[in-house]
Amino acid sequence: MLGRRQIREKVVQTVYSYYQNPVKFDVLEKNMFSGIEKIYNLYIYQLNFLVALKELAETQIEIGKNKYIKTDADINPNQKFINNQVLIKLEENPERLFFTGQHKQLKWDLHDDLLVKTFQRITGGKRYQDFMKEDGYSFEDDQKFIGKLFLRYIAENDDFQDYLSDKELSWYDDIHIANSMVQKTIGFLKEDEESRTLIKMIKDEEDKTFAAKLLKDTLNGWEDNEKKLGERLENWDLERVSLMDKVILSTAISELDKFPFTPSRVIINEYIEIAKVFATDRSNIFINGILDKYCKDQNRI
Numbered sequence: 001m002l003g004r005r006q007i008r009e010k011v012v013q014t015v016y017s018y019y020q021n022p023v024k025f026d027v028l029e030k031n032m033f034s035g036i037e038k039i040y041n042l043y044i045y046q047l048n049f050l051v052a053l054k055e056l057a058e059t060q061i062e063i064g065k066n067k068y069i070k071t072d073a074d075i076n077p078n079q080k081f082i083n084n085q086v087l088i089k090l091e092e093n094p095e096r097l098f099f100t101g102q103h104k105q106l107k108w109d110l111h112d113d114l115l116v117k118t119f120q121r122i123t124g125g126k127r128y129q130d131f132m133k134e135d136g137y138s139f140e141d142d143q144k145f146i147g148k149l150f151l152r153y154i155a156e157n158d159d160f161q162d163y164l165s166d167k168e169l170s171w172y173d174d175i176h177i178a179n180s181m182v183q184k185t186i187g188f189l190k191e192d193e194e195s196r197t198l199i200k201m202i203k204d205e206e207d208k209t210f211a212a213k214l215l216k217d218t219l220n221g222w223e224d225n226e227k228k229l230g231e232r233l234e235n236w237d238l239e240r241v242s243l244m245d246k247v248i249l250s251t252a253i254s255e256l257d258k259f260p261f262t263p264s265r266v267i268i269n270e271y272i273e274i275a276k277v278f279a280t281d282r283s284n285i286f287i288n289g290i291l292d293k294y295c296k297d298q299n300r301i
Contacts, residue, residue: 005270006177007211008251010036012274013173015218016247025219029212035170036211040201042164042171042178044099045106046154047090047185047198049115050146052108054087056119059110078132085139086146086186089195096198114163118153127152139191147186155179176277210259217254218247225250232293244279245286252291256300264295 014032023031061077064070081087090096100106108115122128131145154160155175165172181199189195202208218225229249230238241249252271256264268291275284294300 004207004210005273006039007036007207008214008255008270009177009274009277011211011214011218012247012251012278014215015251016244016278018219019243019247025216028219029215032211032215033208035174036201038168038170039174039177039181041103041106042168042174043181043199044096044103045164046150046178046182047093047096048100048106048108049118049154050087050150050182051091051096052110052112052115053119053122054082054084054091056110056115057082057123080132080134080137081128083137084146085137085142085191086189087142089189090185093195093198095196114159118157118160122149122153125152143186143189147183150182150186155183173278213258214251214255217258218251221254221257222250225253228253228294229290232290232297242280242283245275245283248275248279248283248287249290252287253294256291256295256298264291264300268292268295 010032013035014028017031018028061079061082064073064077065075110116127145127148131141134141161172161175164175171178185199202211226238226246229241229246233241248271252267255262255267259267268288271291272284272288275287279287
């Protein structure tokens with residue numbers, strides 16, 4: 001499921017977009033939840049990429065078998081990669097299969113240039129070659145290998161990120177969320193259990209209500225929150241605070257005020273982390289200072 005931090009991120013993104021291009025609240029709220037659903041599409045698209053790598057490897061083996069002049073490797077191909085137990089579980093996952101069947105655009109073409117180049121980089125790398133030489137088919141080893149492969153060649157691949165951004169602009173800000181979801185999916189797989197359920201975007205109505213209320217409270221309380229922020233600035237004018245810093249602080253203050261049962265330190269830490277993703281290098285220090293001062297002034301525990 002999408003964690004509360006990721007929901008907070010989407011609220012921050014939505015508030016920021018509102019002050020760039022104001023729209024009616026119902027449209028804004030609808031766009032926010034649509035953006036959350038698009039993260040799921042990205043998540044499936046990335047899982048499909050891993051499955052496509054397996055399918056491409058199988059295709060290469062078949063091509064070798066059908067050569068007129070065959071090498072020993074063509075006759076007796078190393079099948080350790082295509083027999084990777086994690087890839088097989090992902091390939092057979094019914095939820096992934098069903099969702100991809102409903103959204104054909106999320107299926108990778110085996111001739112896709114990015115897919116082919118990534119496959120070539122993987123198979124040419126030392127980690128892959130060492131893995132293929134190792135004896136045995138330990139589930140833990142398969143899991144560790146795919147986790148590292150995903151991190152190195154997909155999550156940290158700038159070309160992959162650029163490709164995704166070209167496909168869907170909103171994915172640029174959400175790649176880190178989908179990356180985390182894929183890594184958790186790989187880590188949650190069990191050797192003796194079928195892979196049936198993937199990560200959900202919204203856990204339940206409580207999470208959906210939290211997102212909608214936080215968005216509404218932040219927008220309705222914007223002027224009051226600006227005043228609260230201005231009162232706590234030292235040797236600094238409110239006009240000099242960046243819009244993103246204002247959005248993060250206003251959202252945090254709204255949550256501190258409207259969700260009293262969440263500990264203040266939890267809320268502060270969440271928005272510090274959000275600042276590291278969306279704001280400038282030193283924004284997290286600034287935001288920590290303002291929110292800490294606000295909580296002390298309000299005796300907010």
